[in-house]
Amino acid sequence: MSHDHDHLHDHDHDHDDHSELGEMDLRVRALETVLTEKGYIDPAALDVLIDTYQTRIGPRNGARVVARAWADPAFADWLLRDASAAIAALGYTGRQGETMVALANTPTLHHLVVCTLCSCYPWPVLGLPPTWYKSAPYRSRAVRDPRGVLAEFGVVLPAGTQVRVCDSTAEVRYLVIPQRPAGSEGLDEDALAALVTRDSMIGTGLARVAGSRS
Ligand code: FE
DSSP states (O other), X not given: OOOOTTHHHHSOOOTTOOTTOOHHHHHHHHHHHHHHHTTSOOHHHHHHHHHIIIIIITTHHHHHXXXXXXXXXXXXXXXXXXXXXXXXXXXXXXXXXXXXXXXXXXXXXXXXXXXXXXXXXXXXXXXSOOHHHHSHHHHHHHHHOHHHHHHHTTOOOOTXXXXXXXXXXXXXXXXXXXOOOTTOTTOOHHHHHTTOOHHHHHTSSOOOOTTOOO
């Protein structure tokens, strides 16, 4: 499978060049054109919606949630008991995030999130899903061979760490709380949030080591 993780965020939106669009993109675009021509949707409103989730929200809201959980044990406890309420308390609410469940990674348990049916994803905390999350290979292999998938993302877990694959549904969306990295003691929430990558909140990555740039 391909791993251009940041394709969604990096590519230029050149609407006249269809050569790099996949079949699904072309189908979505054709559908959008038909719906616009029939007057069912306003493309400007659609652009605002997409921009909101792709660039303004992105995965940074989720990073703030994780940073708060790392810094505040009472919040972490609330997040694990009632993620929807705890996340809403930070102001992150909206479509595709109505029912949230937080999954805490530990030295012995690692969570990997997938949507085997389609591409369910917690928009209010992570923005729009990356291309690979929506791909058929990820959706099928995450279940069949989670350690193989993790290895492709550069994540090698200790043999004693159990991998639990969590399948998103239309009802429940997951947010992985990655393990707080060593060396992050004493960092404030802003600095902690900077260690939280999008992939670490899906389970295909780990939090950055404090002081590193990657
Ligand atoms: Fe889905």
